Amino acid sequence: MYDFKTHIDRTATGSIKTDIAPESVKDSGLVPLSVADMELQVAPEIVEAIKQAADKGIFGYTYADKEYIDAVRSWMKTRHSFDTEGFKLITTNGVVPALRFAVEAFCEKGEGVVIQPPVYMMFKSAIETAERRVVENPLIFDNGRYVMDYDDLDKKTAPEDVKLLLLCSPHNPVGRVWSKDELIRLGEICKRNGVIVVADEIHNDLLLNGAEHTVFAMLPGMDDISITCTATSKTFNLAGLSCSNIFIKNETIAEGFKKAADRAGAGLVPYFARSATIAAYTQCAAWVDELNSHIAANFELMYAFIEKELPMLKVIRAEGTYLAWLDMRALEVDDNALEEIVLAHGLALDEGYLFGSGGSGFERWNLALPADILEKALLQLKTAVHKALSLR
Numbered sequence: 001m002y003d004f005k006t007h008i009d010r011t012a013t014g015s016i017k018t019d020i021a022p023e024s025v026k027d028s029g030l031v032p033l034s035v036a037d038m039e040l041q042v043a044p045e046i047v048e049a050i051k052q053a054a055d056k057g058i059f060g061y062t063y064a065d066k067e068y069i070d071a072v073r074s075w076m077k078t079r080h081s082f083d084t085e086g087f088k089l090i091t092t093n094g095v096v097p098a099l100r101f102a103v104e105a106f107c108e109k110g111e112g113v114v115i116q117p118p119v120y121m122m123f124k125s126a127i128e129t130a131e132r133r134v135v136e137n138p139l140i141f142d143n144g145r146y147v148m149d150y151d152d153l154d155k156k157t158a159p160e161d162v163k164l165l166l167l168c169s170p171h172n173p174v175g176r177v178w179s180k181d182e183l184i185r186l187g188e189i190c191k192r193n194g195v196i197v198v199a200d201e202i203h204n205d206l207l208l209n210g211a212e213h214t215v216f217a218m219l220p221g222m223d224d225i226s227i228t229c230t231a232t233s234k235t236f237n238l239a240g241l242s243c244s245n246i247f248i249k250n251e252t253i254a255e256g257f258k259k260a261a262d263r264a265g266a267g268l269v270p271y272f273a274r275s276a277t278i279a280a281y282t283q284c285a286a287w288v289d290e291l292n293s294h295i296a297a298n299f300e301l302m303y304a305f306i307e308k309e310l311p312m313l314k315v316i317r318a319e320g321t322y323l324a325w326l327d328m329r330a331l332e333v334d335d336n337a338l339e340e341i342v343l344a345h346g347l348a349l350d351e352g353y354l355f356g357s358g359g360s361g362f363e364r365w366n367l368a369l370p371a372d373i374l375e376k377a378l379l380q381l382k383t384a385v386h387k388a389l390s391l392r
């Protein structure tokens with residue numbers, strides 16, 4: 001049994017989640033529920049591997065050597081039935097940089113890149129900072145569940161100057177683990193319209209209640225039009241080690257991507273990331289299983305609380321990720337007022353509008369934390385909501 005209960009004080013460690021939170025929220029008993037890293041201890045096997053690497057006393061330049069590559073490929077095969085033989089493995093210092101490289105490599109300035117909002121905010125920013133055009137194919141919120149709009153996708157990907165789609169799979173923030181059929185439909189449309197699919201599968205291991213992740217590149221014909229982005233960062237809470245593994249089969253796409261990565265000076269594996277990744281992928285499968293059970297239990301706790309105590313709100317049922325998507329539109333307040341309401345009660349959440357179209361009135365909760373912190377947060381939410389309703 002691993003430890004998912006201990007509280008770790010991250011104050012003054014440079015943690016974005018805790019140290020940059022607004023002073024007002026710190027004063028009201030901050031509960032860290034925002035940025036997608038975990039308030040949970042890293043697996044002891046990984047900590048030990050990093051300690052051993054530190055004991056060497058030299059932290060020089062490191063690359064993806066055979067031991068590293070074997071560990072990564074073997075995890076993909078055993079955990080995801082993804083045989084990466086024949087795929088180039090290109091390391092980058094994060095998945096967001098990889099999205100940027102893809103956008104720069106396969107799309108000229110002014111050309112279009114499709115995203116499916118509400119979606120992880122850096123998708124839009126990766127496109128806009130590169131001066132490419134954001135093309136939205138919003139998800140449809142249908143009876144409490146998010147699905148893709150294929151007719152709209154066909155229309156949006158048809159123009160000649162739309163070159164890329166950034167797929168979030170599993171989806172942050174709505175928690176969908178896309179089914180094989182859904183991905184095949186998306187893939188067929190993109191293929192027909194000559195659009196490359198950048199499959200951001202960073203949440204691929206975070207699966208709840210038996211949900212199964214489909215590697216997009218494994219679908220028939222899709223290895224030829226796709227880039228698969230993976231990392232240990234979300235699964236093992238290693239975001240600060242800045243290391244990701246990108247798989248590409250098509251040689252032209254691999255070459256274009258590599259050139260963009262090289263131009264940005266990417267490609268090395270940070271020294272500690274090397275040791276951590278090898279330990280994670282060779283020793284920590286059981287830790288991930290326990291983590292997923294812990295997260296699933298936190299989701300159940302939240303569903304039960306909201307249903308009983310705050311039935312006017314709705315939590316979207318998640319199939320994957322550790323991110324809960326809470327529908328607070330029943331409060332009938334605008335985004336600024338909603339933010340003030342939660343902040344005033346110490347809840348550092350991610351505001352729904354940050355995720356683009358369809359996000360207004362929602363809040364994203366990070367459930368990768370000890371259960372008692374979540375309980376405290378839910379009680380604070382109850383007070384916040386009751387107060388907001390009483391002022392109406």
Ligand SMILES: Cc1ncc(COP(=O)(O)O)c(C=O)c1O
Pocket residue numbers: 036093094095096097120168172200202203231233239243244
């Ligand atoms: C879908 C998705 N992609 C990428 C990232 C960040 O990736 P990285 O830290 O490797 O750049 C996140 C972080 O929340 C995410 O949710």
